Amino acid sequence: MTLLYFFSELYNLTPDDLVFQASPLTFDPSVVEIFSTLCSGATLLTVPDLLKVIPSQLKDVLSKRYKVTILQVFITHAQ
Numbered sequence: 001m002t003l004l005y006f007f008s009e010l011y012n013l014t015p016d017d018l019v020f021q022a023s024p025l026t027f028d029p030s031v032v033e034i035f036s037t038l039c040s041g042a043t044l045l046t047v048p049d050l051l052k053v054i055p056s057q058l059k060d061v062l063s064k065r066y067k068v069t070i071l072q073v074f075i076t077h078a079q
Helices: 002-010 029-040 055-065
Strands: 018-020 043-045
Touching: 002 029, 029 043
Parallel strands: 018 043
Antiparallel strands: none
């Protein structure tokens, strides 16, 4: 539990925040996204996986429709 509260404080999460759950449930960082959000009273936004691979629609959902305040992503290199 201590680690979850650490991330809540690190990101300064408040009940006013909307956190986008970018990580798949099978990826360890999803635990941090989900539970640090819930521990702080913030709201967690999940979207279908298909939407995550359509950048233009995902951008609209995150910035126009829902106004996400916290977004944690991992950058990968495609070759």
